[in-house]
Amino acid sequence: MTKNWLKPFSIVSASLLMQSCMQQQTSLEQANTEQSPSIAVLAVANPSAFERLSEQIYLSFNELGIEGTHTLVVRDKKAQLPLDVIDKDGDGNEDGIVILVSLKSGAKKELVISRAAAPISRSDQKLTQAEISRKHGGDWNTHPKKPEFKAYDGGVFENVTQLTPPDFYTDHSNWIRYEGPGIESDKMAYRLYLDERNGFDVFGKTTPQPILQRVGLDGYESYHSMTEWGMDLLKVGDSLGAGGFGFWQNNQVQAAIPAETRTATIRNNTNTYSSFSIDYQNVHIGQNQLNISALLSMQAGSELVHTQLAMSNASNDFVIGTVKHPNTELLLGDMNIPGDSFTYLASWGPQSLDGGQLGLAVLFRKRDFNKIVDDKKSYAAHMKTRGNQLDYYFVAVWDGETQEPIKSADQFDAFLKRETEKLTQPIRVRLQTSHTKETRAQISRQSAKAALHWSEWMADSELQRKTLKYRAGGWDTNRRRVPKFEYDIVGILPLAYARLGAAMNNPDYTDVLEKVTGSYIRSDGSIIAYSSENFNIDSVAPGRAVLALYNQTQLDNQAQKKKYKLAADQLREQLRNHPKTREGAFWHKKKYPGQLWLDGVYMGMPFLAEYTTLFEQGAALHEVVQEFILTRKYLRDEKTGLYYHAIDETRQQEWADPTTGLSSEFWGRGVGWLAMALVDTLEYLPADKPELTTPLQDMITELAGALVKYRDPDTGLWWQIMDKPNKRGNYLESSASAMFVYFFAKAVNRGYLPESYTNVATSAYDSLVKEFITVNADATISMTNQCLVAGLGFGRDGSYNYYMSEQIVADDPKGTAPFIMAGLEVAQIQKR
Numbered sequence: 001m002t003k004n005w006l007k008p009f010s011i012v013s014a015s016l017l018m019q020s021c022m023q024q025q026t027s028l029e030q031a032n033t034e035q036s037p038s039i040a041v042l043a044v045a046n047p048s049a050f051e052r053l054s055e056q057i058y059l060s061f062n063e064l065g066i067e068g069t070h071t072l073v074v075r076d077k078k079a080q081l082p083l084d085v086i087d088k089d090g091d092g093n094e095d096g097i098v099i100l101v102s103l104k105s106g107a108k109k110e111l112v113i114s115r116a117a118a119p120i121s122r123s124d125q126k127l128t129q130a131e132i133s134r135k136h137g138g139d140w141n142t143h144p145k146k147p148e149f150k151a152y153d154g155g156v157f158e159n160v161t162q163l164t165p166p167d168f169y170t171d172h173s174n175w176i177r178y179e180g181p182g183i184e185s186d187k188m189a190y191r192l193y194l195d196e197r198n199g200f201d202v203f204g205k206t207t208p209q210p211i212l213q214r215v216g217l218d219g220y221e222s223y224h225s226m227t228e229w230g231m232d233l234l235k236v237g238d239s240l241g242a243g244g245f246g247f248w249q250n251n252q253v254q255a256a257i258p259a260e261t262r263t264a265t266i267r268n269n270t271n272t273y274s275s276f277s278i279d280y281q282n283v284h285i286g287q288n289q290l291n292i293s294a295l296l297s298m299q300a301g302s303e304l305v306h307t308q309l310a311m312s313n314a315s316n317d318f319v320i321g322t323v324k325h326p327n328t329e330l331l332l333g334d335m336n337i338p339g340d341s342f343t344y345l346a347s348w349g350p351q352s353l354d355g356g357q358l359g360l361a362v363l364f365r366k367r368d369f370n371k372i373v374d375d376k377k378s379y380a381a382h383m384k385t386r387g388n389q390l391d392y393y394f395v396a397v398w399d400g401e402t403q404e405p406i407k408s409a410d411q412f413d414a415f416l417k418r419e420t421e422k423l424t425q426p427i428r429v430r431l432q433t434s435h436t437k438e439t440r441a442q443i444s445r446q447s448a449k450a451a452l453h454w455s456e457w458m459a460d461s462e463l464q465r466k467t468l469k470y471r472a473g474g475w476d477t478n479r480r481r482v483p484k485f486e487y488d489i490v491g492i493l494p495l496a497y498a499r500l501g502a503a504m505n506n507p508d509y510t511d512v513l514e515k516v517t518g519s520y521i522r523s524d525g526s527i528i529a530y531s532s533e534n535f536n537i538d539s540v541a542p543g544r545a546v547l548a549l550y551n552q553t554q555l556d557n558q559a560q561k562k563k564y565k566l567a568a569d570q571l572r573e574q575l576r577n578h579p580k581t582r583e584g585a586f587w588h589k590k591k592y593p594g595q596l597w598l599d600g601v602y603m604g605m606p607f608l609a610e611y612t613t614l615f616e617q618g619a620a621l622h623e624v625v626q627e628f629i630l631t632r633k634y635l636r637d638e639k640t641g642l643y644y645h646a647i648d649e650t651r652q653q654e655w656a657d658p659t660t661g662l663s664s665e666f667w668g669r670g671v672g673w674l675a676m677a678l679v680d681t682l683e684y685l686p687a688d689k690p691e692l693t694t695p696l697q698d699m700i701t702e703l704a705g706a707l708v709k710y711r712d713p714d715t716g717l718w719w720q721i722m723d724k725p726n727k728r729g730n731y732l733e734s735s736a737s738a739m740f741v742y743f744f745a746k747a748v749n750r751g752y753l754p755e756s757y758t759n760v761a762t763s764a765y766d767s768l769v770k771e772f773i774t775v776n777a778d779a780t781i782s783m784t785n786q787c788l789v790a791g792l793g794f795g796r797d798g799s800y801n802y803y804m805s806e807q808i809v810a811d812d813p814k815g816t817a818p819f820i821m822a823g824l825e826v827a828q829i830q831k832r
Helices: 014-032 409-424 434-444 447-465 487-504 507-515 543-552 558-577 598-615 621-635 668-682 690-709 734-749 755-772 800-805 813-830
Strands: 038-045 052-060 072-075 083-086 096-103 108-115 129-136 139-142 150-153 156-160 182-184 189-192 200-205 230-232 245-249 252-254 259-269 273-285 288-299 305-311 318-323 329-332 342-349 358-365 369-373 378-383 389-398 428-433 595-597 646-648 773-775 781-783
Touching: 038 052, 038 096, 038 434, 072 083, 072 096, 083 273, 096 108, 129 259, 129 273, 182 200, 182 273, 182 288, 200 389, 245 378, 259 288, 318 342, 318 358, 318 389, 329 409, 342 378, 342 409, 358 378, 358 409, 389 409, 428 434, 428 773, 434 447, 434 773, 447 487, 447 507, 447 781, 447 813, 487 507, 487 543, 487 813, 507 543, 543 558, 543 598, 558 598, 595 598, 595 621, 598 621, 598 668, 621 646, 621 668, 621 690, 668 690, 668 734, 668 813, 690 734, 690 755, 734 755, 734 813, 755 773, 755 813, 781 813
Parallel strands: none
Antiparallel strands: 038 108, 038 428, 052 096, 072 108, 083 096, 129 156, 129 182, 139 150, 182 189, 189 200, 200 230, 245 252, 245 318, 259 273, 273 288, 288 305, 305 389, 318 378, 329 342, 342 358, 358 389, 369 378, 595 646, 773 781
16 A cells, blocks of 8 residues: 555654644635735746747646635736636636736746735736527527527527537527637637537637627627627638537548537636537447547637547547638648647638638647648648547637737748747746645655655655556556557656665555566567567667566566566567667667667666676676767767767768767756666676776766766756756756766765765755655645657757757656656665
């Protein structure tokens, strides 16, 4: 059983935690009569070269360390900022806050979030709205144009929070005002037909004030010509309209959604954030039947609508797009970009009902895009649904807008480029909560065991969230796919649990190795979700966890021990046949010919060193050491002592310098993988063979000096791009920092570095916890500011901007596993 960290445990007593919580609650209650206490300090920064206006930042109550709703206020040094409490996931429960902030290019701000001393108006004016209105007090009668349906006669409109049309309802039934739910910001307004057409339409606004409550009060025709608030802009027909979704059927777009029922629910209707959902039940598409849930939201200061779709079962037929009117042109965003970067499909031209210029677009992640499809009525993109989910944005701009109207295709294209950058590179956020600070202070009083405590707490938190989902056939949460035999979720993470389990004598941790890594090994030793023919060195990394399973399996269980040995043999055989550079360094992957990457050194060499020591009397240790020698020769920069991410000996890749073949940046986690590879491999090299140990020992010594040189002077941690700490967009990155702490602590413990580095290890560890660990209200902890992934090639050009464009996430195994292991190594130092 894993611990409940809010109950008694060995490091922080229940009484100390209760005292801390009571003090926090008391201080919050005193806020009504005293100065409001700080709940959190939020540092924000603009990564873009242009001003970012009305950027919305969401913070959950859980990460803020508070339970339930609170009357909160947020301030910068000058003024109070707009803040609203919202239900972000649309489940009916308020779960966090949104804050509006504006930042000039590269600017930074510090915001303080506090409990308000008294009820306050959270923002100056209502800037968003979601609504649905239907008539009551009248009668249903036969529809004048569709006798199989009914229309509503008489009655008055009334706004409701939820509406399910009866099965005899159809379009133009005179029951729902403007025929469906509407949503708007101060920039633009939209409606969605709540019938089989599923049309997405646009209301152009001539005022920033809310207008939806004025639309359609006197019938459907009134808003098709200019009024004092604006007008309906688009003829949708049976197309995808202003950014709708549909299905690719019989080589054409089917925009209609043939659902048995559809229910619209207003989820949020605050000053700065509004949303509604539509639940489509029993949708029949070809031979398939599924349910679809759509959540649409808007924020103040933006024309964009965020559309999040969830399906009950898989469908490969989803399309998104816009209407294809005559005399319009198709605009496509850059497709040679990383998978998680946003791009767009758009149309521009005289397609407004008033004869003006109207731009329509859908914005989506490249990873979710499959292909452009040819349809007579819609510009459409065929999409992939990862995990039965798809999220995208749609937007309309109109040359009749009163606030900086866009009047040409070039201006619209520039607008879309900025919007996709904003989605790809969100505002940088660093959060420090009072709840975390108070808990951390209590733990630090027991410093001899503090590091072990944090490792255990992280392990338990991840067990609660997702660790066991990584089993074969389970779910890779951050990648949103069925797991593969991956270096992180099947390799380093279960290995970290095994080491923690051994240190704490806790089978809950030790068993992760069998439950996750072991689940990929069949009885004959073959490996699920692995292909040796790919020659992907990342796939070798889980071999260390396989060897750990082999080592911990008792001799009396020969069948188990044999299958783990056979699995390890397969990975060893891959390395025997793995292609190499001209001088003998392992290619990163077969599809990356002639390329040596820093990551690959960690993925292959510690396994090869351990395997050859166990089963080959160390026959391949020279090959292992040669990999490090070549890595230093080609990737180390003499000036800084840091290592470039990769080299292409063919000089053919987009990211490769045409003269040297090197990539251009020092990526923090890339250097982190190398650092861990050095200390993990050196332990397998015989101490009495200096020809083997000296190259790695020398690399450890010189790398340690370089890492100290490039520590952030304020925090003692490391940056995403290591030598450019003050460049716009750069951020302190937690996975690399955890790897470097592990490197220093293990090197000191094993005698690879002198004792003088002890303070580097311990002070960096303390900063790692302080900067990146958040204590959540649900008694879990999270590790923030992790680069999800960074690679080279196939849309990834290795530029500084590329490394700024990859997703920044929390609780990814590439960070949590090194954090757990760093704690174990620091704990050894603390025991001295």
